[in-house]
Every structure is written in C-alpha cells, then in structure tokens.
Amino acid sequence: MIRDARVLRAGFVPREVEHRDAEVNHLSSVLEPITNDEPADTAIVTGPSGAGKTCISKFVTERLREEVLDVEATYVNCWRNHTRFRALYQILDDLGTTIDIHRQSTPHDELTNRLQEYDGPRTVVILDEVDQLEDPSIIYTLHDLPQFAIICIANTEEELFSQIDDRLVSRLRSSEHVRMDKYHDDQLFDILRARAKWGLDEDVIVDDQLYRIADAAAGDARLAIGILRTAASKADRENCDRITDDILLDSAEDARAQIKQKSLESLTPHQRVVYEIVRDHGPIGPSEIHEHYSDDVDDPRTKRTVRTYLSKMVQYNLLEAEGTSRDREYSIVDSKVASPMG
DNA sequence: GCTCCACCGGAAATTTAGGGAA
DNA sequence: TTCCCTAAATTTCCGGTGGAGC
Numbered sequence: 001m002i003r004d005a006r007v008l009r010a011g012f013v014p015r016e017v018e019h020r021d022a023e024v025n026h027l028s029s030v031l032e033p034i035t036n037d038e039p040a041d042t043a044i045v046t047g048p049s050g051a052g053k054t055c056i057s058k059f060v061t062e063r064l065r066e067e068v069l070d071v072e073a074t075y076v077n078c079w080r081n082h083t084r085f086r087a088l089y090q091i092l093d094d095l096g097t098t099i100d101i102h103r104q105s106t107p108h109d110e111l112t113n114r115l116q117e118y119d120g121p122r123t124v125v126i127l128d129e130v131d132q133l134e135d136p137s138i139i140y141t142l143h144d145l146p147q148f149a150i151i152c153i154a155n156t157e158e159e160l161f162s163q164i165d166d167r168l169v170s171r172l173r174s175s176e177h178v179r180m181d182k183y184h185d186d187q188l189f190d191i192l193r194a195r196a197k198w199g200l201d202e203d204v205i206v207d208d209q210l211y212r213i214a215d216a217a218a219g220d221a222r223l224a225i226g227i228l229r230t231a232a233s234k235a236d237r238e239n240c241d242r243i244t245d246d247i248l249l250d251s252a253e254d255a256r257a258q259i260k261q262k263s264l265e266s267l268t269p270h271q272r273v274v275y276e277i278v279r280d281h282g283p284i285g286p287s288e289i290h291e292h293y294s295d296d297v298d299d300p301r302t303k304r305t306v307r308t309y310l311s312k313m314v315q316y317n318l319l320e321a322e323g324t325s326r327d328r329e330y331s332i333v334d335s336k337v338a339s340p341m342g
Numbered sequence: 343g344c345t346c347c348a349c350c351g352g353a354a355a356t357t358t359a360g361g362g363a364a
Numbered sequence: 365t366t367c368c369c370t371a372a373a374t375t376t377c378c379g380g381t382g383g384a385g386c
Binding site: 083106107108301304308323326327 | 369370371372373374375376382383
Binding site: 106285286287303304307308311323324325326327328 | 347348349350351361
C-alpha cells in the first residue's frame, strides 16, 4: 500500500511546495545575488512549528543549486549541534574541509580559520532552530564572510533576538524577514492529499480522513504528515488494504508521542531522571526535585547542575516553569491537545 | 518597609572524556 | 602506555530577585 515511503518522511522536500508561493519568491529574491556570484543578504525565516520554514528553505536552496553550478548549500540543525564547535564542524564537514579536524583536540579558532580561508563556491548556510545555539557568535562569524549566505530559522523573532547581543541584533534587523503563519485546514488538506497521492496507493485513504487529519493537526504540517505516516505504516503492518478510522484515531496520539520521544532521546541519563521526577511528582519545586533525584541516582550532580538541566528542558519545551522566585514549580508540558479525530 | 531565604543564572575554576603523538 | 591537548560537563562562588512573614 505504501508506494514511496520517502514522501511521508519528516525531512522530505517535495518538488512543488503548496501554498507558500509568496514566501518562496521572497526567499529566492534574497538569495538571488548569489546566482551572479555576489554576496547575498542574511534571511530570517520565522513561524510556528510545522509552518514549513525548513521545507521552503531547503526547497529554495535546492532550486538555486539546480539553476546555478557554483553554489553549495549546507544545513545545520542548531538543536542537535548547539555548540559553536559542532555547528562549525557540521558546516565544514559539508564543505569537505574537515579531513584532519578531530572532535577533541582541535582548537575552536582552527575551525573559524578554515571558514575564513574557504574560497570555494558561494554557500548557503541554513541554520535551523537557531535560537537553540548556546553561543550565537557563529551567526556573527558567518555574517562577516561574504562567501556565505545565511538563512536563520527560528520560531519567533523575539526568541532569536533575545539570544544575541545588540551589535548583531542591529545588523539582523536590517536583514530580510520571511514570516510564515500556520497553515489553514484546507491548505493542510492539499499538502496531505499531495503526499498521499505520491506516497500511497490509490484509495488507501479517503478525502474525509485527510480532512480529519488536517483538523487534528491544527495547522502543523509536520504533525499532519506524521499522523499520515504513522497511520500508513500501521495499516501496512496489519495487512490492511486501506487506513481504517480506528487506525487513524490511534495514529494521532502516536504521532504526538513520537515527536516528544525525539526530544527525550536527546537527554542524558541524569537529565532523564530529572524529567521523570517532574513527570511523576509535578508540579514540584527545585529542592524537592533534587531530593528525589539524589535518592534515585548513585552519583548525583549538584543543585546548580540540575538547575541547568531544568532550564534546558524548559527551553526544549519538555517542561514548563511557573513562578519566578521561591514559588517556582516545574511541571511537564501537556501535549494532549483536544483531538477532533473521532 | 524590612529581613529572611529559596531560587535564579552568570562567570570562573575544575574535572572529565577522548583523541593524537612520542 | 603515558603525556599532552582541547571541548564539554560540572562545580564553586556569588550577586540579584522576589515571595513570605513580621
């Protein structure tokens, strides 16, 4: 029943982007100077999750590379590569200049030097989830090098600007800003129908079901496609020739759980223990968290380190904090959005 | 208004981990 | 193996914040 599984994967970039013509054209025009071997402006792409920020950024750069020979592109997920070293390493790795760079014994400056010395084709650097960078100075470094055009992707402008220093803020304010909104239900339906058409056999899923997925996903294309993918593979495993309503209902829950699971996998064992304490006992204050935590592990870290864990998990949207001082309490983020799938 | 105190988070110091060279 | 180097993680220290109780 699954014709082409790639189409249903999260990172898939389609040949045609639906309902984002204005944004695609806007971003293309910002990068346009590159086609004449001239430096391009930095672009900032903002919008809620699942609005298609990553998708159109990759789409536009891929199309650019089809049109022009001497253009490179590199994609950095700053959430996974949140240190300056890892982000720089990822870029240099894509450019093929990391042959003799080793993770542990190469100074930071060496990576910066490599970047400055780079004299290959002009390169578009997509910095996804850029507000997750621990040290945003990498934006500054790249911004100064005419060889690189940067696309900064973040949820909101405020989140991005709150992380970086004033000098850079004033520079970025003059950058081109592509704003994206959540998809409407009918737009999401079109996206799903296109994916179903290429990814699944005919009649595996009916329009009414696609509408219900669009409705349940509340404007989030990543979630919508995740639900479709989960439903298709579930039906495939169960040897059904079409997706039943029961399967669809289960898949909506599973797809949400999967997205959260991905975040949890990036936590260290100690961080995981802290998360589980908050999940089981929350809302709960920091002292109590540390007491439970010290009981649960053999070699507990200090309160200060646990505070760092907690603020990190708040940033990752796994936990939420209420109160500012002595009244502060942590609880897990409730991802159960009312689901109209039934 | 004052003091206490749990908590926050920045900065610097220290420890840990992992790779290369001799 | 041992020594040396560096990034990353952690700890130590500490000033700042803001409820709670008086």
